[in-house]
Amino acid sequence: MNTILEKYYKVLIADDEKGIRDLLKDLLDGSFYVSTVDRGDTIIDELNKNKYDILILDLQMPGKNGIEVLQTIRDLKMDIVVVVITASNDVQLAITSMKLGAYDYLVKPFDTDKLLVILKNIVEKLDLENEVNELREKVGESFRFKNIIGKSPKMQRIFATLERVIDTDSTILIIGESGTGKEIIAKAIHYNSNRKQYPFKSIDCSTIPQDLIGSELFGHEKGAFTGAIARKIGKFEVASKGTLFLDEISNLSFDMQAKLLRVLQEKEFERIGGNEIIKVDTRIVAASNRDIREMVKQGTFREDLYYRLNVVPIYLPPLKERKEDIPLFIDYFLSKFTTEYGRNISLDLQSRLYLTDYHWPGNVRQLENVIKRLVLLSTENVVKLDIVKSVLEFEEYNKPKVKASEVESENVKEAIDKAAMNKINQDVAINATGPVKTLDEIEKEYIEKMLKHFDYNISLTAKAINVSRKTMHNKLKKYNIAIKKTVIEH
Amino acid sequence: MYTVEIIERVIRNIAHEVRNPLTTIKGYAQLLSQKNEPALIAKSQNMIIEQSERIDTIFTDLYDAFTVTDDDIIECSFPEVFHLVVDESSYREYITIAHNTQFSVLLYKDRLQQCIGSVINGFNWKYFSTASLHLGATKEKNCNVNFSFSGVVLDSIPEDTFYYPFQCKQFFVKGTELFKIYCIAQRSGWQFKFYQADNTFTIEFPI
Known part of the structure; x- marks a missing residue:
């Protein structure tokens, strides 16, 4: 047992029998911090005075019996694991104890090994709870107002x-x-x-x-x-x-x-x-x-x-009404993504000013995406204004266009399958593990996929991505995109 | 209550009492096989011997409770009979004796002295150090010997005429004291009862 458990948890042994108290103390000393009490009516006081993790509780004790102690522990919502030991083999007592929240129940004369197994399980449970609490604390910390x-x-x-x-x-x-x-x-x-x-x-x-x-x-x-x-x-x-x-x-x-x-x-x-x-x-x-x-x-x-x-x-x-926060968000997301992707990227002053002044229709989420893209796309360590503008231009294409199409054209609204659109967006999205694409490459790939989705109908595609037909034709020309089907112009 | 149920309850209480020292004996025996520290070995041996003797004591006390001495009915005067026991007791400082009623009756004097001794020497004075006991006797149709406690509330003792062995261990050291009085009362044609409202045990004798 000594090799299994670390001396970390505190155990209170409550039994009116000196022999049992001595035995359990000799058994557990070295693995736990052990204290003892010999009367039922002193247990709750002791639990209030000192923090214990485990209570080994005899059911029949002077002052207050074990069942009453269990009830008090439950009523006071005390955070302690209770193992009941009793010289009575009354099944009803066992059931009552378990209903009142006892973790386990041992009838005297019990094997000390059985008690040790129960305690080992409790220690594992407590370790796990402590780990969860620590993680919860960490998560909670990130959501403190100051953070x-x-x-x-x-x-x-x-x-x-x-x-x-x-x-x-x-x-x-x-x-x-x-x-x-x-x-x-x-x-x-x-x-x-x-x-x-x-x-x-x-x-x-x-x-x-x-x-x-x-x-x-x-x-x-x-x-x-x-x-x-x-x-x-x-x-x-x-x-x-x-x-x-x-x-x-x-x-x-x-x-x-x-x-x-x-x-x-x-x-x-x-x-x-x-x-x-x-x-x-x-x-x-x-x-x-x-x-x-x-x-x-x-x-x-x-x-x-x-x-x-x-x-x-x-x-x-919205973010545009709290511009004081934008530089803080920029620094936060820059730090987050440069760490995440192992890149050493910063923004020059003009870029910062431009981003701070931008109207951010997609609010913080959009700002996060833009910084993520900048970190991934930039080939220089210091991001310049032209790159920032290109990324924002791409943003203008990307997010609002489905919504615009929904509002502007019922036909297009029907034609656009949102799931398919998302798929296209994901396909075109930057793959963190793959080679870095230029903005032009991304735009070309995006237009090709949208055209394919709309069966190479230029008008529908233009409406869907919220550009004019003229711009669409210019893009096709610029990227040398072949129309694979007979184009039906409306 | 049926006799068989009483026997079952008596045995259950005895088993309960014996299991505690048995647990200690078994536990130290198991501990000896796991740890080889000289100090622990010595302590384990002592504990095993001590707890074995404890089991012996439990059965000796039970036997003693069942056993009622042969006795003759003789004249017994109050309050002298109280003094015979109290003056010999280590706990006499906690006990007062009523002197206002002085009379004599014929009864099993030795048995009564055993009952008085059982209460005054068996009560857990060490724990209930603020408690005191007043002994008194009255004679009307019957003779009553009263053990009235103050400074302690014997609230968990039921108003009954029969007490199982170890039932009242909370207040009495061995736990067989009230059972012993019950056994003596049964063999002597007396009534033994506890009146919760008065915090008083009474033995009633026919005159």
Whole structure:
């Protein structure tokens, strides 16, 4: 045993029998820090005075019996693993002990080896929990308000507001454009709150089909619907005592809004296909890039749910309204990607000024992508303004064009299969492990793939990538792209 | 309660009591096979001997509790009978004796002295150091000998006439003290009872 365990954990032995206390002390000394008590009514005091990891508890003791001690430990939510030892072989006592949270149960006279195996398992469990806690602490640290980039007055005001409500159970509604960092703020709320040791779960209401979202949120019982082959625990339940982030909440169907409202009001729900009422204590942080007030006026979002969610509203400003933060983001992303890709890249002053002054329609996410591209594409150690402009020009092509096409042309909207578009974007995207491509090479490859996708229809392709037909023809000429099919000009 | 259930409970309590020293003996024997430190070897041997003797003591106490001495019914006067036991006890400082009632009755005097000794010498004075005991006797239709405790609440002792061995170990050192009084009472035609509200044990004799 001495070779297996490190002397790290503290064990309290509670038994009125001196012989047992001596034996266990002799057995465990060297592997654990060991203390003993001989009365049941002194255990809780001792646990309050000193931090212990494991309690070896005799059930029959003067002052307070072991069952009462287990109940107190449970009521006070004490963080300790309890191994029950008893001279009674009453099965009911064993069941009661386990129900009250005992880790294991040994009947005297037990084999010391059995006790050592139990303790070894507990040590493994505690090691694992400590590791998880350390990792959680590290993750939490990165989401501390002081570590979130936001020196601008607008962001500082947001942090100040959040500090005031952080440890309350208030629902928080974050409104902000895409890419402004709504999820980061939601995580910061969680990891700065007194719920941080419990789970943070998020669900994007815009990406999950509405008929599945109920199952995602509330879970379902086996056989609740076709395909429900096993019980599923929903995010509400998993995040109990923690935080649930409902991203793009404006995409929730009216029916689902009603169900969500009930959970917010009653703090309870039933799994789909189940009868058991499950009580939860989950903090809700919701986010939307749409004006929910407007949706309420239009009758597409429940007013009562809006007021339930909007207890603490946070308006996350777009990047162009917090320009003071842009240089900080540039430095942060530069440091991140140069480390990640092992490159030594910096930006010259003009590039920095240009990037700071840019309007960033895609907000922080776009800025991140641009810096990533610059780090990957640059052949020089110092990135010059012309490269920055080219990358931003490419950005202008890339992201908004699908949306533009959706708005501008119903025909094109129908023609564009979003999944296929994403595939093209991914194909053309820079491969970190492959050779570095020039912007021209990337643009040529992109146009070729888009043409192929639209069956070499130049008009549709031009609309889809948001350039004029004339520019399209110029690009074809510039890159010497052959039209492989008879071109049907409209 | 059926006799068989009583026997089962008595055996269960005895088994429970014996398992503690058995665990120590077994544990040190196993420890000896794992560790070879001279100090531990010496300690283990001592513990094994000590705990074996403890098992012997448990059975001796039980036998002693069951065994009721042959005795004759003789005249017994109060409060003198209390003094005979209390003056010999190491715990006399905790005990007071009522002197206002003085009378004599015919009863098994030695047996009564055993009962008084069992209570005053068996009570865990060391732990309940603020406790005290008042001994008194009354004579009306029957004669009652009362053991009234103060400074301690004997709340976990049920109001009963029968106490299993080791049931009241929380307050009594050996755990067989009340069982012994029960056995004597049964053999002598007496009633033994605990009144929780008064914190008082009573032995009732027919006159």
